[in-house]
Amino acid sequence: MDELKKTGIEPDDWASLKTYTSARIALGKTGVSIPLKESLRFKMAHAHAKDAVYSTLDTMGLQASLHRLDVPVCCVHSRAENRDVYLQRPDLGRLLSGQSTRQLQALALAPADISLIVADGLSASAVNSYAPPVLQFLVEAIHQAGYSLAPLVLVEQGRVAITDAIGGILRPRLAIMLIGERPGLSSFDSMGAYITYDPQPGLTDERRNCISNIRDEGLPPLMAVNKLMWLIESAFRLKLTGVALKDHDDCEPQRLAIE
Secondary structure, three states, X not given: OHHHHHHOOEOOOOHHHHHHOOOOOOOOEEOOEOOHHHHHHHHHHHHHHHHHHOOOOOHHHHHHHOHHHOOOEEEEEEOOOOHHHHXXXXXXHHOEOHHHHHHHHXXXXXXXXXEEEEEOOOOHHHXXXXXXXXXXXXXXHHHHHOOOEOXXXXXXXXXXXXXXXXHHHHOOOEEEEEEEOOOOOOOOOOEEEEXXXXXXOOOOHHHEEEEXXXXXXXXXXXXXXXXXXXXXXXXXXXXXXXOOOOOOOOOOHHHOOOO
């Protein structure tokens, strides 16, 4: 009652649960409405989500941040010419443009164990923020495990399934795609990682494993890499990914030792 007299906001009995989640719960009430500050926060979150959808992949910045990894980088584009086409034609985001197809074919490299792919997806800002630290840890872990790497591919206007088009050309044993997830109203900067064994055109999404919500407030980059390495090792052992590959990794503390 004292809080109601002081702020005009009726307190919520579940307010203590807000400590454990960034979800919009226990907002309180002012009469029959939510408090003004919560209304403004909702509008701000909506604006962040829209900005994330229309953000652009910082290919130059990503290449600069990946320079010390000593992994060749290729920049390609899907068949979606721009953001508006990408949003209206999801099918075009799953295919390589003609020029990008020829660019990858011209590499004419022997197949590697793993192909790393980075695409903007629906939140390029998430990729710009979290792809560099994840790749730093991941490339080091892959080298330590003795796997060979194909050139890293940066994709503009790309969706998850473009992995299969790239895999059909580079022919890696396994592909990992880092991609910006669909922004939520409490998480506009989440990045996902998709793992596909034997990527090739014609696969469906049940053939992939996904690690979601990679960000500081979700699954931090180092923990994400440990989980990725567990899935990579399991995929090579079982020769598959997808619904048949169950995640039993508990991310033991001793595995979080990559510096």
